[in-house]
Amino acid sequence: MAENAEFLPFHAINEYMRPDFRLKVVRETLNNQTNLDESLSSDLNHMIKKFVNVPGFRSSDKAPALVKVVPTSKAFEKNPELVAVLLAGWAETHSDLREKVYSLLQARHWKTLSESEESLALSALTEAVKEWPVFPIKMNRAKLPGFYTHWPKDEDFEVLYKNFSDLYPDIEVSIDKVSLMVVWLSMRLPLQVDEIITKPGDAPISENP
Structure with missing residues (x-):
């Protein structure tokens, strides 16, 4: 890698x-x-x-x-x-979870794009760098070149899951599913966090606690 x-x-x-x-x-x-x-x-x-x-x-x-x-x-x-x-x-x-995680990212001020901005963003992928946005929910993410390697500081999976649980206390869902949905919606993997390289095993998306 x-x-x-x-x-x-x-x-x-x-x-x-x-x-x-x-x-x-x-x-x-x-x-x-x-x-x-x-x-x-x-x-x-x-x-x-x-x-x-x-x-x-x-x-x-x-x-x-x-x-x-x-x-x-x-x-x-x-x-x-x-x-x-x-x-x-x-x-x-998991459309309901997808909607809620998308709302979570918006609430935490992750940059999101409207559907009208989608085509413009796709034509300028090489210029996205750290402004890499969260694309519209219905966008076909398989069109993208893969997962972006930069991850926002202070947005680790545990923090995001706690915030999700606070926002939706009546919903029982594992940290694994919330984390995977964050990864899929954001199209990011935490390889680099503010120029600090993380090891793949440091923040696993798993079904085990």
């Missing part, structure tokens, strides 16, 4: 996820695939067929969700295209 990289490929997120949580994310997404938008579901099937090997099935996308969870989780570790589409599906199946 290059320390001077502005973007990391989508599958770099695996360095910040525990295996058990990755498996849970894959399982939740595949189990709820029928509830996804037709286009997104089709994209996910295409990626599974392309990158996932399910023993006993010539077309891996035709395998039952239960059967392809583990093979898909393994492929998730190596294929950025699969990661992008699967996380888009995961976020879609």
Whole structure:
């Protein structure tokens, strides 16, 4: 992993996820695939067929969700295209959490873009640097080059989760899911925090406390 990289490929997120949580994310997404938008579901099937090997099935996308969870989780570790589409599906199946985390980031003054500003931002990615914004909720984040490597100071996962819990005390959701949604909405990974390089294991997105 290059320390001077502005973007990391989508599958770099695996360095910040525990295996058990990755498996849970894959399982939740595949189990709820029928509830996804037709286009997104089709994209996910295409990626599974392309990158996932399910023993006993010539077309891996035709395998039952239960059967392809583990093979898909393994492929998730190596294929950025699969990661992008699967996380888009995961976020879609957690739309209420997505809305609330987006509101959390706005409340904490993360720079956000309206839908009308989206195309302009995409045409100027190389100039974004530390002004890298949070794109509109419905934007297809798979279009982006990967995860931006700069993370705002004092915005670690524990702080964000505490603020989320204070804002929504009646909602029971793990720090793992809130953290993953923050990463997906912001399209950032905490490789560099105010020019200080963090180690991938320092702030894991995991299902364990």
